[in-house]
Amino acid sequence: MPLTLATWNINSVRLRLPIVRRFIGEYQPDIVCLQETKCPDDQFPTADLRALGYEHIVVNGQKGYHGVAVLSRLPIASVERGLFCRHGHSRHLAVTLGEAAGSASGLTIHNFYVPAGGDEPDPEINDKFAHKLHFLDCMEAAPGNGTLRSQRAVLVGDLNIAPLETDVWSHKALLSVVSHTPVEVERFGRVMRAGAWIDAMRQCIPAEQKLYTWWSYRSPDWAAADKGRRLDHVWVSQDLGAAVDDIRVIKEARGWDRPSDHVPVLATLQL
DNA sequence: ATGGTCGGGTGCCGA
Numbered sequence: 149m150p151l152t153l154a155t156w157n158i159n160s161v162r163l164r165l166p167i168v169r170r171f172i173g174e175y176q177p178d179i180v181c182l183q184e185t186k187c188p189d190d191q192f193p194t195a196d197l198r199a200l201g202y203e204h205i206v207v208n209g210q211k212g213y214h215g216v217a218v219l220s221r222l223p224i225a226s227v228e229r230g231l232f233c234r235h236g237h238s239r240h241l242a243v244t245l246g247e248a249a250g251s252a253s254g255l256t257i258h259n260f261y262v263p264a265g266g267d268e269p270d271p272e273i274n275d276k277f278a279h280k281l282h283f284l285d286c287m288e289a290a291p292g293n294g295t296l297r298s299q300r301a302v303l304v305g306d307l308n309i310a311p312l313e314t315d316v317w318s319h320k321a322l323l324s325v326v327s328h329t330p331v332e333v334e335r336f337g338r339v340m341r342a343g344a345w346i347d348a349m350r351q352c353i354p355a356e357q358k359l360y361t362w363w364s365y366r367s368p369d370w371a372a373a374d375k376g377r378r379l380d381h382v383w384v385s386q387d388l389g390a391a392v393d394d395i396r397v398i399k400e401a402r403g404w405d406r407p408s409d410h411v412p413v414l415a416t417l418q419l
Numbered sequence: 420a421t422g423g424t425c426g427g428g429t430g431c432c433g434a
Contacts, residue, residue, distance in 0.1 A: 159434085160426055184434085186427065212427050213434095264434050276433085308434095365424040365434090409425075409434085 149251040150393065151222075151417045153179040155259070155304035155380055156401075157362075157410035161185040161217065165193055167404045171412055172200050175398070178221045178252075183261040183306045185215035192217065208241040216241045216259045216305070222249040230258075230290075234282055239263070251419040260287070260305035269329045277326060280308070284335040288342045302417075303345060303383040306410060309336045312350070314358050315378035327377055345383035348415055352395040362410045363402055370402060382415045391417045 154177040158164045161182060172180070180202070185192065189209045197205055202219035208229045209215035214237045218224075223246040230240030239261040245252050263283050266276030311333045313319035322328040340347070353359055360376025367373045384392055394416040401411040 163426070184426095213432090266433085366422075368423075 152177045154412045154414045155181045156412040157183040157306040159408040180219040181259040182217045208238045210238045256301045258303040262308045265326045287339045299387045301385040307381045310377040317375040346389045348382040348384045348392045393418045
């Protein structure tokens with residue numbers, strides 16, 4: 149059975165409801181993981197999204213900032229809200245699909261929103277960067293808690309790091325820009341290795357090819373400048389490596405009306 | 420080399 153799963157930093161779910169509808173209408177994903185919902189749980193547009201076929205909705209939101217949510221057409225058996233953040237931000241949610249999900253039964257999906265880290269890539273003078281590094285350290289340590297190392301697992305989200313040279317428009321220009329600094333990329337690699345994760349996007353799209361999921365709002369013509377970064381990721385556990393059938397970066401969504409600065413990444417798994 | 424634009428919730432902060 150094919151399972152389609154999307155991850156999208158939506159930058160306010162209430163404001164973007166029209167383009168969430170458009171994306172769902174055009175691509176019909178079974179599961180949608182959202183980040184930066186910027187919405188308290190009691191104000192999440194649950195009824196609107198349920199009406200689109202997502203009967204199973206789990207949110208971990210807070211007022212004004214951050215926030216993650218999982219929309220699922222398949223039944224969810226259990227939920228976990230991560231303790232990855234020393235500031236108590238809503239930056240993680242994990243769901244495990246239930247028996248009634250058929251061949252997808254037992255699949256665990258982690259949805260992460262890693263701190264952006266501010267402007268100055270020095271943890272001594274920038275606490276936001278220190279927090280980002282600490283958050284990554286907590287993600288790395290999590291397999292010891294038995295959360296990330298489980299089999300039949302997918303980890304998606306806005307990880308706010310572009311690890312490869314081809315994940316940014318200019319490797320040289322971005323070496324000292326938060327999101328592509330060597331210290332972050334090294335931490336990113338440690339998290340991946342600790343959980344034995346596979347980078348599903350790069351398994352499908354060769355590392356020689358430029359690949360971006362985010363284009364700044366500050367560019368007057370984002371498409372012409374094309375100064376993007378791959379900040380959003382889809383990882384799968386080793387046992388699911390062969391199940392990854394397709395990855396699509398929905399670049400056109402950056403050009404939709406009132407867009408997010410991130411675009412959806414859509415993964416198809418054959419389970 | 421610099422500054423550029425968003426969103427949320429207030430009189431800026433975070434991205």
